[in-house]
Amino acid sequence: MVYKLINAGILAIICEYVDALLGMGYGTTLTPLLIIVGFEPLQVVPAVLFGQLVGGMVGGIVHHRVGNIKLDFRQDVELKRRLKWLGYIPRSVDAKVVYMLVVCGVMGAVVAVMVAVNIPVKVLRTYIGVMVLCIGGLILVRKGGERLSWRRLIMMGFVSGFNKGISGGGYGPLVTGGQIVSGRGVKQAVGSTTMAEALICVVGFIGYLVMKGDICWKLAYATGVGSLIAGPLAAITVSKINVRGLRVGIGVATIILGVTMLVVTFR
Numbered sequence: 001m002v003y004k005l006i007n008a009g010i011l012a013i014i015c016e017y018v019d020a021l022l023g024m025g026y027g028t029t030l031t032p033l034l035i036i037v038g039f040e041p042l043q044v045v046p047a048v049l050f051g052q053l054v055g056g057m058v059g060g061i062v063h064h065r066v067g068n069i070k071l072d073f074r075q076d077v078e079l080k081r082r083l084k085w086l087g088y089i090p091r092s093v094d095a096k097v098v099y100m101l102v103v104c105g106v107m108g109a110v111v112a113v114m115v116a117v118n119i120p121v122k123v124l125r126t127y128i129g130v131m132v133l134c135i136g137g138l139i140l141v142r143k144g145g146e147r148l149s150w151r152r153l154i155m156m157g158f159v160s161g162f163n164k165g166i167s168g169g170g171y172g173p174l175v176t177g178g179q180i181v182s183g184r185g186v187k188q189a190v191g192s193t194t195m196a197e198a199l200i201c202v203v204g205f206i207g208y209l210v211m212k213g214d215i216c217w218k219l220a221y222a223t224g225v226g227s228l229i230a231g232p233l234a235a236i237t238v239s240k241i242n243v244r245g246l247r248v249g250i251g252v253a254t255i256i257l258g259v260t261m262l263v264v265t266f267r
Contacts, residue, residue: 005222007037008047012226016055020063020234022246022253023193024172026052030223043216046208049201050220055227056198060098062235063191069094071195093148094192097184100150101157101175101196106203108161125265128163133258135177139251148183156182161200171197173254186247187238194231 011033019026027048034044064071072092079089090099156178160171172193179189209215238246 001218004038005218008034008039008219008222009226011037012051012055012223013230016051016059016227016230017234017237019052019172020055020059020194020231021190021237022250023176023190024250024253024257026055026172026197026227028172028257034219034223039216039219043219046205046215047219047223049205049208050215051223051227053198053201053205054224055231056194056201057231058228059231059235060191060195060198062232063187063194063238064094066236066239068187068235068238069191069195071095071098073099094188097153097179097188097192098196098199100154101160101192102199104154104157105161105171105175105196105200108158108163109200111158112162122265125261129258129261129265131159131258132173132177132254132261135174135181136251136254136256136258138181139177139247139254142181152182153179153184171200173257176250177254180247180250186243186250190238190246190250191235194235 011030015026015030015033018029030051031044031048034048035041039047060069060071063069070092071094073090073095076089076091076096090096156174160174160178163171163174175196176189176193179192180186184192
């Protein structure tokens with residue numbers, strides 16, 4: 001058991017580093033790897049959520065500290081005065097994006113639960129694979145510096161949450177890639193995705209804790225410690241890396257994920 005937990009921690013370090021560096025790949029990669037190591041699926045899923053919760057929160061804070069994003073969650077008094085119907089709106093642009101992604105992601109996940117039984121698995125996987133593939137292509141083709149489109153961001157946040165709720169995957173590539181295509185800077189997109197996904201994982205983990213109760217805490221601690229180590233390192237790497245190189249890396253990784261999903265679906 002100790003050997004398995006050490007392996008789980010090492011795998012969590014690798015997967016969280018890649019996820020916090022590119023904004024995608026943690027759950028998609030770590031879940032099957034932990035099952036291969038020998039853990040049961042019902043042990044793995046809450047442990048992966050806990051690991052991403054810890055790594056994402058710490059990674060998001062470090063993204064803020066090193067300047068990749070600026071998180072100011074105080075009330076935007078000026079916007080609140082002009083648009084009273086919006087309710088709470090955070091002050092900084094990055095905090096607004098994180099808040100919007102979390103709200104839209106939860107809404108998309110709720111809709112997904114209601115319609116999940118009506119969509120064939122093959123159709124769903126094909127839809128996600130094609131969408132992820134197209135996003136990756138757009139990242140590589142389009143130039144940076146476009147004006148931020150909030151409408152496009154809201155749509156991407158909702159669709160990504162829908163994908164996460166209905167299939168457990170397809171969140172990171174769409175949220176990170178969707179932000180870049182919508183006009184966000186590459187580093188800002190990665191940092192915002194890291195924080196937003198961590199906040200969504202809080203909801204998922206609490207759900208498992210309430211409904212299931214018997215969490216495998218040893219595995220959760222292993223993934224948590226591994227993610228805690230990797231999250232800050234990845235955020236620092238993002239602050240140092242060339243923006244163009246990071247954009248190409250995200251585009252290529254997104255295309256690979258899309259192609260992989262389609263190959264697995266039709267093999």
